[in-house]
Amino acid sequence: MIDAPSAHAIAAMLVTVAMFYGFASGRLKVEIISLLTISVIALGLYLYPLPGERPTDGLKLAFEGFGHYALITICALMVMGRGLVATGALDPAARLLTRLWRFNRGLGFLTTLVLAMIMSMMVNDTPVLVLLLPIMVTLASRGGMAASRTLIPINSAVLIGGMSTTIGTSTNLLVVSIATDLGMRPMGVFYFTPLVVIAALVALPFIWLVMPRLLPDNSVQTGHAPRRFYASLRLGPRSPALGQLPAAFLARTAPQVELVGAPETPAAVDDRIAVLAPHEALEDAMRALGATTAPAALLDRVHAASRRSREDLAVVEMSIGADSTLIGKRIATSGLAETHDVAVMGVHHARTAWEWRDDNLLEAPLDEGDILLVTGTMADITALARSESLLMLDGAKEVPRTAKASLALAIMAGSVGLASVGLLPIAISALAGAILMFVTGCVRFDKVGRALSAKVIVLVAASIAIGRVILESGAAEWLGQLIALGLHHLPAGGALAAVMVFVTILTNFASNTTAAAVGTPIAFSLAQKLSIPVEPLVLAVLFGCNLCYATPVAYQTNMLIMTAGDYKFGDYTRTGIPLVLLMIVTLSALLVFKYGLY
Known part of the structure; x- marks a missing residue:
């Protein structure tokens, strides 16, 4: 029989449940729920301090997450991830996938899954999926496998890859950081990678061969060919x-x-x-x-304008309006380049389906509805749109600074390498890598807002606060006693699996970050009650937080693919639950074997 929880423990559990419910309901934004949670903890502990503490101690507990080294590390990794995207460092991998899919769909799909796992070991899951998503949709439109049958498997591969290193996701960093704060020895970047790699090899045949068969073919034949542009390529x-x-x-x-x-x-x-x-x-x-679509002198001027304004180049599709002064003019004599420092890459003629003639159609007079493919800075393109009555269409694409792609890859590899061999803590190496990204121009200071996610920042800060209050109030110890009552007669493998199931349920219906913050202190309490080493229990929590395949609300990448794949809730449960069970059984057995818990 266990004693009743204290008033502070009850309050901590109620705040946690309210936070879970807020995330699961989706009625408020994650940022608002996170800030409300921090505010409730701060005010509650200020008015009703923990035994033996002052009111100001509660304020420190509530807000210390904003200065926690785990949050600094996560922000630094987001900056380095932005550097890889901005420089196009991952684009060669994308082009390789396209060629493989054209050669053999099965081989291309398998390679995509493996590459997704590998990339998400070092780069946050969301940028990896953002890179792969348009590739898979494009391949589907060109006769490849339906996007609805590839996106959930690829998302699962990304999530498994992110599980395999301490820097793969912010959740992993949070679990390891909290566990280190509570007294467990630090874990290196690849500390538990072999366990996840083995589990991934077990799960890969299911993801590759079975998952697509469990998913519907939601492809829609629109009958509209992609817009094509006439261009003149100049050989260098x-x-x-x-x-x-x-x-x-x-x-x-x-x-x-x-x-x-x-x-x-x-x-x-x-x-x-x-x-x-x-x-x-x-x-x-x-x-x-090795060609260009505009004269070299013009492109030099466009790049010079970019350097002067410290803006990245973009490529934008622009439609000619009825009152545009460009109607009846030719590109070469329009004065666009001289006036606005932009270059026209190509023209889509919106008139009738014209026939090819011997003359250069790029120099044909422009007409209402024609679409120009224009490159330049967004400021110059916006000025062009205003002065020439052009409509900027959706889908503006930032031109990557490919000259710095190798440098961005080297910075990321160096940062991860120094942490992985133990020469520097991950917080220091990641921060140094982020600073180098800024200094070398891989990430520009004015674009740092695109790298940092306010939602992630406040969510991590709130999760650290909720984890601390669960521990300090005695709620973790009480929950550990309660769970231990049901696990006392189970073998170690069953206990690890049960903890993993418990955290997995939380992460699939609420926030995996919050589940990590709550589950990690409970793992420490359970270790004492069950006489099991704390490390495998912490890893069970970490793995469970990453098994977020079964619902669309479990993780942001799940929501990201929902529209592109035209998925329903049941598509996630039908494919996700078997994968969750497979991973729980495999990972529990591996933990038992690794730690000798026979």
């Missing part, structure tokens, strides 16, 4: 196509590109090759040919 002196027939070269390297009046002589420097292609395929052709 280092073009790999020099000396080859352009038609044969592009057929191998950029099959989505249609040549217009293909030349019958081998390509030479400064040749112009007329093509018709969607935006993404046009960029593929530019990379393959």
